[in-house]
Amino acid sequence: MDIFIKLVPDTMLLQKKPYNFLLYLTLLLTLSCARDKQQRHVLPEDLPEIQPLTEVRYAKRFNISYFEEYKLIKVNNPWPGSSDTLTYLVSQNQQVLDAFGNNKGVKVIQQPLSNIVCFSTTHLPYLEFILEEDKLSGFPTTDYIYSESILERVRSGGIKDLGPSNEINLESLLALAPDLVFAFSMGNELSMIQKIELSGIPVVLNADYLEDHPLGRAKWIKFMAAFFDKDLMADSIFTAIEKAYLETKRRMDKIQIRPTIFTGVVYGDAWFMPGGNHYGTQFFRDAGGDYVWADDASESILQLSFEVVYQKAGSADYWVGTATYNSLTDIEQADSRYRDFKAYRTGNVYNYSARVNEKGGNAYFELGYARPDIILKDLAKILHPEEMEEHQFYFYKKLY
Amino acid sequence: MSNRLTGVIIFLLVLLLILVLLNIALGSVYIPFPEILSTLSGHAIENEGWRNIIIQFRVPKAITAVLVGSGLGISGLLMQTLFRNPLAGPFVLGISSGASLGVAIAILAGMSLGFGLTQMGIGGAWILTVSASLGAILVLGIVVLVSLKVQDSMSLLIIGLMFGSATGAVVTVLQFFSKAESIQAYLVWTFGSLGGVTWQELEVFLPVVLIGLVVSFFMSKTLNALLLGDNYARSLGVDIKRARLMIIIVTAILAGTITAFCGPIAFIGIAIPHITRLIFNTSNHRILFPMVILCGAILMLICDIIAQIPGQQYTLPINAVTSVFGAPLVIMLVMRRKNFSKTFVK
Numbered sequence: 001m002d003i004f005i006k007l008v009p010d011t012m013l014l015q016k017k018p019y020n021f022l023l024y025l026t027l028l029l030t031l032s033c034a035r036d037k038q039q040r041h042v043l044p045e046d047l048p049e050i051q052p053l054t055e056v057r058y059a060k061r062f063n064i065s066y067f068e069e070y071k072l073i074k075v076n077n078p079w080p081g082s083s084d085t086l087t088y089l090v091s092q093n094q095q096v097l098d099a100f101g102n103n104k105g106v107k108v109i110q111q112p113l114s115n116i117v118c119f120s121t122t123h124l125p126y127l128e129f130i131l132e133e134d135k136l137s138g139f140p141t142t143d144y145i146y147s148e149s150i151l152e153r154v155r156s157g158g159i160k161d162l163g164p165s166n167e168i169n170l171e172s173l174l175a176l177a178p179d180l181v182f183a184f185s186m187g188n189e190l191s192m193i194q195k196i197e198l199s200g201i202p203v204v205l206n207a208d209y210l211e212d213h214p215l216g217r218a219k220w221i222k223f224m225a226a227f228f229d230k231d232l233m234a235d236s237i238f239t240a241i242e243k244a245y246l247e248t249k250r251r252m253d254k255i256q257i258r259p260t261i262f263t264g265v266v267y268g269d270a271w272f273m274p275g276g277n278h279y280g281t282q283f284f285r286d287a288g289g290d291y292v293w294a295d296d297a298s299e300s301i302l303q304l305s306f307e308v309v310y311q312k313a314g315s316a317d318y319w320v321g322t323a324t325y326n327s328l329t330d331i332e333q334a335d336s337r338y339r340d341f342k343a344y345r346t347g348n349v350y351n352y353s354a355r356v357n358e359k360g361g362n363a364y365f366e367l368g369y370a371r372p373d374i375i376l377k378d379l380a381k382i383l384h385p386e387e388m389e390e391h392q393f394y395f396y397k398k399l400y
Numbered sequence: 401m402s403n404r405l406t407g408v409i410i411f412l413l414v415l416l417l418i419l420v421l422l423n424i425a426l427g428s429v430y431i432p433f434p435e436i437l438s439t440l441s442g443h444a445i446e447n448e449g450w451r452n453i454i455i456q457f458r459v460p461k462a463i464t465a466v467l468v469g470s471g472l473g474i475s476g477l478l479m480q481t482l483f484r485n486p487l488a489g490p491f492v493l494g495i496s497s498g499a500s501l502g503v504a505i506a507i508l509a510g511m512s513l514g515f516g517l518t519q520m521g522i523g524g525a526w527i528l529t530v531s532a533s534l535g536a537i538l539v540l541g542i543v544v545l546v547s548l549k550v551q552d553s554m555s556l557l558i559i560g561l562m563f564g565s566a567t568g569a570v571v572t573v574l575q576f577f578s579k580a581e582s583i584q585a586y587l588v589w590t591f592g593s594l595g596g597v598t599w600q601e602l603e604v605f606l607p608v609v610l611i612g613l614v615v616s617f618f619m620s621k622t623l624n625a626l627l628l629g630d631n632y633a634r635s636l637g638v639d640i641k642r643a644r645l646m647i648i649i650v651t652a653i654l655a656g657t658i659t660a661f662c663g664p665i666a667f668i669g670i671a672i673p674h675i676t677r678l679i680f681n682t683s684n685h686r687i688l689f690p691m692v693i694l695c696g697a698i699l700m701l702i703c704d705i706i707a708q709i710p711g712q713q714y715t716l717p718i719n720a721v722t723s724v725f726g727a728p729l730v731i732m733l734v735m736r737r738k739n740f741s742k743t744f745v746k
Contacts, residue, residue: 141579164576166583267585268593268663269707269715305428306595307457308713311449324581336598337456360579 058216058242061207062223064231069093072106073226078205079185088204090227109180109202113227117173119165119183121145121361122208122217125370126224129237135228138176140165146361168192174199180227182206212279212299214286214372215242221370244373245286251387252288252380259383261289262313262343263321266335271304283372284320287379288387292316310337319343320382320396322351328399347400350382354397364395405687408680412694416466419701423465424458426710457595462701464597467609468658468665469700470693473672474616475655477692480673481623481685482647483557490655490669493556493648494539494563499659500590501567502535503528507586508571508578528589529601529660536656539563540648547644552630556644591717592663594704605661612654613693619646620685627683666719668703671726672696678733699726 065072070091078086089100092111100106117138118124124147127133133150140162142154153159160176163169173181173196181203183193193203204227208220218241225234261284264272274280275298276291284291292313296302313319319341325331328349331338338344355363368375378396381388425436431450439445439454475490483492491497506527546559575583597605622643625633630640658665676691677683700722707721 144579164578166580167576266596268588268591268717269595270588270717302713303715304713305708305715307453308428310453310457311429314449314452324585335596336600340452340456 058213059211059219059223060216061210062220064222064226069096070100071226073204073223075205075207075223077210078207079187079190080210081187086205088202088227107202107204109204109227111227111229113179115176115178117162117176117178117181119168119181120206120209121366122369123182123206123224124150125367126221126234129221129370130225130228130230130233132228132230137178138162138173140168143359144361144365146355146357146363146366151357151361170195170199174201177201180204182224184209208369212277212282214279214282214375215245217279217369218242218245218372241371241373245376248373248376248380249286252286252384255288255384255387258288258290259317260292260313260315261318261320261383262292262309262316263319264309265323265325265331265338266306266309269305271306271309273302273304273309275300275302280321283375283379287376287383289318289379289383306337310340313343314340315342317343317346317348318382319349320351320379322349322399326351326353326399331399347398348382349399350396351399352395354393354395368395409690409694412691412698416694416698416701419698419705420462420466423462423701423705424454426705427453427458427708428711428713428715429453430711456598460597460599460602461595461704463602463606464594464662465700465704466697467606468594468662469668469672469696469698470613471609471654471658471696472665472669473676473692473696474613474689475651476669476671477673477676477685477688478616478619478623478647478651479669481627482644483553484627484629485557486674487670488557490651491564491659491664493543493560493651494567495536495652495655496659496664497564497567497571498535498537498539499532499656500535500571500664501539502531502533503589504571504574504586505535506531507589508574508582532660533656535567536652536659539567540652540656544645544648547648548641553644589663590719592665592719592722594662594700594707594718595715597661601661605657608657609654612650612657615646616650616654617689619643619650620689623647623685624683627685662718664719665722667723667726668696668700671730672699674730675699675733678737699729 061077062073062075064074070089070093073088073090075086075088077083087106088109089097089106090109090111091097094110097108097110101108113135115137116135118127118136119140121144124133124136124145127136128147128149133147134153136150136153136159138160139145139150139154141164142151142159142161144165145151145154150159154161160172162172170192178201181196181201183189183196183203184206185193193205196203206220206223208217208223211217211220219238221238222231222234225231263274263280263284273293276294276296277299278301281291281294285294293302322331325334328344328347331344331349343349352364352368353362364375374394377388377391378393381391381393382396382398421436424440425431425433429450431447431453435445435447435450436454439451440459445451472490476488479488479490479492480486482488543556543560543563547556550556550559575586578586622633622638625636625638626640626643633643634640655669672692672695673688676688676695679695680687680691682688703718703721703725706725707716707718709716
């Protein structure tokens with residue numbers, strides 16, 4: 001494993017706490033996650049706080065630091081527009097927990113965790129990969145779930161449905177008395193999260209969905225694993241996913257011909273199109289595609305008028321990601337003007353709906369964050385089928 | 401018709417024509433004006449993409465804007481006259497609530513009820529159109545039945561409002577139990593959209609709205625009588641129940657169809673009749689009808705031009721523009737004229 005040193009983004013230097021200068025240099029996992037609990041680095045007394053040992057590559061929003069009896073897990077900017085840093089301290093040692101319990105800036109979480117609740121399907125694959133899915137006892141809107149083994153536990157009553165995700169049934173949640181809730185926030189659920197915390201249940205905010213690199217999102221497996229002390233396991237899983245992703249990327253980078261590609265459909269009068277630096281755009285680039293809005297500088301999703309898309313993407317080779325439309329007929333019936341797109345005429349239209357169960361749970365939305373390597377392979381096969389003959393489509397399917 | 405009125409109508413027609421041209425000329429994609437003119441006059445232009453944008457996007461959208469503005473204006477006028485209430489609009493009888501309920505059932509309950517409608521595409525234009533029409537017809541049917549029972553229009557107004565609340569509540573419950581993406585699809589529908597109407601849909605939309613407008617035209621005498629009170633109208637030989645039924649049906653056809661194709665377009669229906677009355681200082685329906693049609697079309701075209709933010713690749717939801725732009729206009733007109741109530745019944 002190669003060791004590398006990476007400078008953190010400038011924004012991190014502006015953080016208030018003085019010890020953060022140490023984040024300057026971030027070392028590799030070999031030193032960090034690779035450690036078992038017993039073998040952890042003992043800190044010298046004069047450096048009581050941080051020995052940042054997690055690399056910042058790909059994932060910008062979390063970091064983990066390891067100490068003799070505890071770990072500090074930090075989430076930076078946990079929701080859009082937030083400049084907060086949340087610090088979670090996890091430990092099995094009651095003395096450590098008590099000592100930090102009074103510190104307002106730190107949220108203390110007692111290990112081991114035996115009963116947890118997750119709020120997003122994207123959290124579930126991480127749990128499954130580190131073999132901790134049996135700890136899950138509740139989930140909002142279980143209809144969203146795709147994983148058959150987790151659904152089996154929903155049906156047998158092992159996992160309780162906590163009601164619609166936008167309005168969690170607080171009483172059901174409290175009745176489960178979970179050790180920890182893995183939540184996420186778009187910025188407007190904070191009052192609900194506060195209520196849960198006030199009732200004594202610790203809540204951890206997962207910001208995987210805000211990472212702008214596909215591997216950055218996948219890397220959050222290490223975040224989840226840290227709470228279960230499965231850092232080493234998560235690290236090797238992530239490394240394998242990273243390797244697979246980069247391998248496909250390298251293969252596609254060599255190809256000279258890059259077909260043009262666009263995505264999305266029109267809702268009302270607006271076509272939501274990922275900006276040139278959006279998470280989704282990175283996939284198109286790495287899969288050997290020429291994304292039509294690649295020149296755009298924004299990281300967010302653009303809201304375009306139909307005619308702009310018609311003008312710019314009308315002659316694009318591939319149309320990948322058609323929301324709820326799952327056949328060419330659906331598309332044409334929705335708006336006959338879609339027929340004028342070259343990708344439609346040549347039948348090069350694909351959607352991420354190859355695996356959807358009868359209740360609407362979609363594997364792409366659940367597993368996609370954790371397995372960007374598969375998404376990339378699918379996309380590479382769409383754009384360069386001759387290069388990817390050995391790969392079978394997993395998330396995507398061609399529409400007819 | 402006086403000369404002054406003829407002059408005003410000609411002026412408004414010219415303004416309408418200019419705005420239609422402007423509406424077609426201005427959009428997110430820049431197309432030189434000469435190219436627009438040659439495309440519209442049937443000449444070939446070099447850039448096939450531009451031609452398609454003009455023919456497939458901008459012309460149907462401009463026609464839709466004209467139909468929506470005039471159709472909602474007339475429905476609003478009919479309702480304000482029927483109820484002799486300046487706060488009435490095309491949707492007071494629960495037509496838009498009914499349409500919303502239809503769409504909500506299609507989008508939100510579609511999947512859980514196993515209809516699989518959403519599987520066929522949430523944006524599937526005809527599914528939404530048909531569900532909205534069915535919802536509007538359902539609520540309207542009940543209102544018509546009730547209108548045959550109750551004596552005065554005021555009771556009908558209250559019953560219509562109650563229907564609106566009840567259907568709104570059902571929609572809220574549906575939303576509560578729906579998935580985020582379905583709620584989003586429903587919300588997008590409620591924003592309203594003029595750009596979603598294609599030529600194919602105009603084949604249905606255009607004749608229905610035209611029929612509604614023409615029929616309403618023939619009712620102006622009855623409406624003038626109604627404005628002076630049910631008893632007065634009766635003494636003039638107006639069959640009140642029949643008149644009421646006709647007004648309701650015409651309003652439902654206009655407002656229901658427009659809502660089905662474009663979503664619940666806010667504000668225009670209430671504002672246009674007031675704006676027209678205030679500008680022309682009359683409550684005579686023979687004059688109001690053509691003026692409401694022209695003013696409605698003109699205002700809607702202006703709103704749509706603003707919503708496109710010409711030159712930008714972004715668009716605003718049309719409902720935001722109609723309200724933000726329309727409300728100050730009405731306030732300004734009302735403030736300027738102190739005897740507002742006199743313009744309503746003269």
